[in-house]
Amino acid sequence: MKYILMMNGTKAGVDSYRAWSKQDVEAHFAYLKRLNCELAESGELVANEPLGAPEQAKLVQAGANGALMTDGVFPESKEFLLGYWIVDVDSAERAYQIAAQLSGGPGPGGMQLSMPIEVRQILSPRTSEPA
Numbered sequence: 484m485k486y487i488l489m490m491n492g493t494k495a496g497v498d499s500y501r502a503w504s505k506q507d508v509e510a511h512f513a514y515l516k517r518l519n520c521e522l523a524e525s526g527e528l529v530a531n532e533p534l535g536a537p538e539q540a541k542l543v544q545a546g547a548n549g550a551l552m553t554d555g556v557f558p559e560s561k562e563f564l565l566g567y568w569i570v571d572v573d574s575a576e577r578a579y580q581i582a583a584q585l586s587g588g589p590g591p592g593g594m595q596l597s598m599p600i601e602v603r604q605i606l607s608p609r610t611s612e613p614a
Contacts (some may be wrong), residue, residue, distance in 0.1 A: 486578035
């Protein structure tokens with residue numbers, strides 16, 4: 484079964500992250516890189532790509548006279564997508580285990596984070612199954 488694991492955050496959270504020391508940022512990304520490598524080696528990682536900064540986001544909606552587009556982080560939004568992982572695993576429980584690992588990466592001073600990770604099943608056949 485495929486699942487998408489979505490890391491969401493707030494503008495305050497992103498601003499807080501930007502204040503981390505270089506050492507803390509490097510430790511966090513090293514942790515994520517190790518986890519991504521483990522998932523790739525086990526064959527569970529389908530996709531993981533970095534996203535642009537939230538202020539680079541555009542919100543596009545259809546309008547009567549064409550597309551309407553707004554810039555950046557929206558003050559009315561409580562959360563926005565920071566990153567995602569698509570995994571192909573044998574059970575929902577395994578997807579939850581991976582989400583917990585993503586959630587608990589190191590933060591400032593090596594303290595364990597508790598980032599919310601939304602887990603949703605992708606309604607398509609497994610990678611190894613015919614379409």
